[in-house]
Amino acid sequence: MKIIRNALGSVALAAVATIAAGTAKAEDFRLGLITPPPHIWTKAAEAFGAELAEASGGAHSVTVFPARQLGNEAEMLQQLQTGALDMAFMTVAEVSNRAQDFGAFYAPFLADDIDHAGRILRSDTAIGMLDQLPAEVGVVGVAYGMAGLRQIVAKGDVTSADDLSGLKLRITPFDPILDFYNALGAAPTPMPLPAVYDALANGQVDAIDMDAELIWVLKYFEQADTVVQSNHMMFPMVGLVSGRVWAQLSEDDRGMIRDLMAKHVDSTIDSYIENEQVWLDQVRDTGTQYVEVDQSFFGDAVDEWNTIWSEKTSMLDALRQVANDTAE
Ligand code: BEZ
Numbered sequence: 001m002k003i004i005r006n007a008l009g010s011v012a013l014a015a016v017a018t019i020a021a022g023t024a025k026a027e028d029f030r031l032g033l034i035t036p037p038p039h040i041w042t043k044a045a046e047a048f049g050a051e052l053a054e055a056s057g058g059a060h061s062v063t064v065f066p067a068r069q070l071g072n073e074a075e076m077l078q079q080l081q082t083g084a085l086d087m088a089f090m091t092v093a094e095v096s097n098r099a100q101d102f103g104a105f106y107a108p109f110l111a112d113d114i115d116h117a118g119r120i121l122r123s124d125t126a127i128g129m130l131d132q133l134p135a136e137v138g139v140v141g142v143a144y145g146m147a148g149l150r151q152i153v154a155k156g157d158v159t160s161a162d163d164l165s166g167l168k169l170r171i172t173p174f175d176p177i178l179d180f181y182n183a184l185g186a187a188p189t190p191m192p193l194p195a196v197y198d199a200l201a202n203g204q205v206d207a208i209d210m211d212a213e214l215i216w217v218l219k220y221f222e223q224a225d226t227v228v229q230s231n232h233m234m235f236p237m238v239g240l241v242s243g244r245v246w247a248q249l250s251e252d253d254r255g256m257i258r259d260l261m262a263k264h265v266d267s268t269i270d271s272y273i274e275n276e277q278v279w280l281d282q283v284r285d286t287g288t289q290y291v292e293v294d295q296s297f298f299g300d301a302v303d304e305w306n307t308i309w310s311e312k313t314s315m316l317d318a319l320r321q322v323a324n325d326t327a328e
Helices: 011-019 039-055 073-082 091-096 100-106 114-121 123-138 175-184 193-201 212-217 243-247 249-287 299-312 317-324
Strands: 025-030 060-065 086-092 138-152 168-171 187-189 207-211 226-229 234-242 291-292
Touching: 011 243, 025 039, 039 060, 039 138, 039 249, 073 086, 073 091, 073 138, 073 234, 073 243, 086 091, 091 100, 091 138, 091 175, 091 234, 091 299, 100 123, 100 175, 100 234, 100 299, 100 317, 114 138, 114 234, 114 249, 114 317, 123 138, 123 317, 138 212, 138 243, 138 249, 168 175, 168 234, 175 187, 175 299, 207 212, 212 249, 226 249, 234 249, 299 317
Parallel strands: 025 060, 025 086, 168 187, 168 207, 226 291
Antiparallel strands: 086 234, 138 207, 138 226, 138 234
16 A cells, blocks of 8 residues: 655645545555466456556556465465455465355366356356355455366376375365365375475375366476376366455445456456366377376265265355256
8 A cells, every 4th residue: 555645745644544444545456376477367467457557547556476475375365354465366265264165166076067167156156155255254255267177187097096095196275175085085185386396296296186277387297197187176266355455445446446356357267268178188189198087987085075065065055056057
């Protein structure tokens, strides 16, 4: 936030002008994310900042901090809660650590394919879930994006789920995915994104749960032997604004920020729909061992996950209903 000196140069008056809630004032917002600079989420954050600067006639700007420069997602969520950070594009995984209902998005095979995942995330039910974030987490959820569907990259041959049994398999640190790989009999190893490449390269983990973009762009497949295209879970993202910062914004600024952030966060869904199969085809064309599997590959693990999570959230049934209604 900028301190604006008034005509008399009075610091006290300037401070009053700055903290008056709900009045329009110039802001340089700080937006944090964990993804590296070339990632689709980071590009969307930069495009949002550019459009906000233009739409506000230069009154507002957004400085984007990619690649965990402001800390990991748990730390950034804390900063959003205190108002130390203004905005973030964050995995719904991290949000689900604080608001359990969001775990329902990770129901294995909830979405039939990536287009279907997009329709589920754009549904009124999914968007309505964001209403609980101000009270439960202290943030305003503006819209969903995504990072495609999850796949598995493993050292060694994988022809059945038994081949994953006991493997140290990197997961994003959150409960729904931990429960899934525990049910499968793997040894899920929670690890933040920036640590994954080295961990796979030096054998600290035997396999990773990952999306198509990063498997291809960050060349994870080169550090392993088999890519399993399983499409077993969607991986949503959410655009967040600090509740404290939101409370200080004028109605006009809230509207402008909500519309523009929603536009750019949502655009990531289209990017993944367009590119997911292209990335996977490029991986397959390298000649790496490539296995396509469906739900039956995972045996009882899917049912086991459903049993665990139907007790944790009623939103599982609600999102299943959306999935049925939007299936083709
Ligand atoms: C991951 O933890 O695998 C991840 C996080 C953010 C974007 C994409 C992937």
